[in-house]
Amino acid sequence: MTDVAGTIRVERDRSDADKRMNVLGIETSCDETAAAVVSTTGVASRPWIVRANVIASQAGIHREWGGVVPEIASRQHVRDICGVVDRALGDAGTHWRDLDALAVTQGPGLVGALLVGVSFAKAAAAAVGRPIVAVHHLAGHIESIFLEHGAIPLPAVVLVVSGGHTSLYVVPEPGVYRLAGRTRDDAAGEAFDKVARVIGLGYPGGPAIDRVARDGNDGAVDLPRPRFTHADRHPLPVDVRGSDGAPPVADFSFSGLKSAVVRLVQQRGGAEALTRTAVADIAATFQRVVVETLLDRTFEVAHTLGARSIGIAGGVSANSRLRHDATARGQREGVPVFVPPLALSTDNAAMIAAAGLRRLERGESSGLGFNAHASLPIAGEGWPSGAR
Numbered sequence: 001m002t003d004v005a006g007t008i009r010v011e012r013d014r015s016d017a018d019k020r021m022n023v024l025g026i027e028t029s030c031d032e033t034a035a036a037v038v039s040t041t042g043v044a045s046r047p048w049i050v051r052a053n054v055i056a057s058q059a060g061i062h063r064e065w066g067g068v069v070p071e072i073a074s075r076q077h078v079r080d081i082c083g084v085v086d087r088a089l090g091d092a093g094t095h096w097r098d099l100d101a102l103a104v105t106q107g108p109g110l111v112g113a114l115l116v117g118v119s120f121a122k123a124a125a126a127a128v129g130r131p132i133v134a135v136h137h138l139a140g141h142i143e144s145i146f147l148e149h150g151a152i153p154l155p156a157v158v159l160v161v162s163g164g165h166t167s168l169y170v171v172p173e174p175g176v177y178r179l180a181g182r183t184r185d186d187a188a189g190e191a192f193d194k195v196a197r198v199i200g201l202g203y204p205g206g207p208a209i210d211r212v213a214r215d216g217n218d219g220a221v222d223l224p225r226p227r228f229t230h231a232d233r234h235p236l237p238v239d240v241r242g243s244d245g246a247p248p249v250a251d252f253s254f255s256g257l258k259s260a261v262v263r264l265v266q267q268r269g270g271a272e273a274l275t276r277t278a279v280a281d282i283a284a285t286f287q288r289v290v291v292e293t294l295l296d297r298t299f300e301v302a303h304t305l306g307a308r309s310i311g312i313a314g315g316v317s318a319n320s321r322l323r324h325d326a327t328a329r330g331q332r333e334g335v336p337v338f339v340p341p342l343a344l345s346t347d348n349a350a351m352i353a354a355a356g357l358r359r360l361e362r363g364e365s366s367g368l369g370f371n372a373h374a375s376l377p378i379a380g381e382g383w384p385s386g387a388r
């Protein structure tokens, strides 16, 4: 079977393996044009460092539309990509000739937006004669944890919680990602964005809810906790099993919670009729329910699978309550929790460079034949062996 990324094995001799590597990462999957330089350190406990991490956010442009407009996003990436890459190389004090490889997000994401990064990276790799690695965006989010914290205890259960995804992965060894659960409907970040719109806060909604919720009472309104009455819809890989041999219940659902907020706001006469206190209370309660739901499931799965640590990554991992409650619960339950710093939580290219380094360290690279893939699975040949 041919791999979507057209993977080829790169033969590297011992002197290559010993050498420090500089990787340029490029990320254009949604509304951030990002470039970063990440280098190897040669230190086993902290093998990678970020030397530059540049992000041109389009949030201000999309705000007036209430969400990301794909065509506008693609055009803005075209405008920004050269300047962002130049800036990253400049910040890192790196020239093109100092780079050992390029890494780029192949998918999933908006196809027109992805195409800008993929075309740019392939052209640059061909021009400077360096290998290119196609990277899965969620692998990037997972690797943001390793980029910051180095070697964390494995196996780990990693929650990737962003605008497009809410998924749990088991990481049994570095670079291997096994899907253990995902949302049946909305992603948590999507729910944050929709609820923010419904209660009259702007786009992007996650940071707005986080801010406003600080002044709210998180028990002021009655919102439902998602409950599952039937088995998980997504068959899990055979090797994701608890000690009793059964797969963990690991799905998420956020659409019911979102609809409950919509109904509540309608009953109260719409967003315009809400007082500042009511907005803060709804935001705080919604945020508490999302955080509890995410953490209950993540800790359950971690305990069932005997994980030695928990990671939380993706844009929603920037949420202050999620970060606080996850760490506190980890201390109570004896499982260390690792979260990337804010700059690596939301979309960035340092995590893409890190995921690229991971593939290079496993002796993998991509030819120039791969293309952007809007719904790229993390599974399949070309992704680290054992990935699903």
Ligand code: KG4
Pocket: 030, 161, 162, 163, 164, 165, 188, 189, 190, 192, 193, 204, 205, 206, 207, 210, 314, 315, 316, 317, 318, 319, 320, 345, 346, 347
């Ligand atoms: O990972 P990301 O930057 O892009 C995707 O891959 O989707 O995640 C973006 C999502 C958005 O839904 C945004 O509202 C949410 O992350 N987000 C937050 C916070 N900061 C960003 N959600 C809750 N609290 C935050 N502080």
Ligand code: ZN
Pocket: 137, 141, 162, 163, 314, 315, 346, 347
């Ligand atoms: Zn993301």
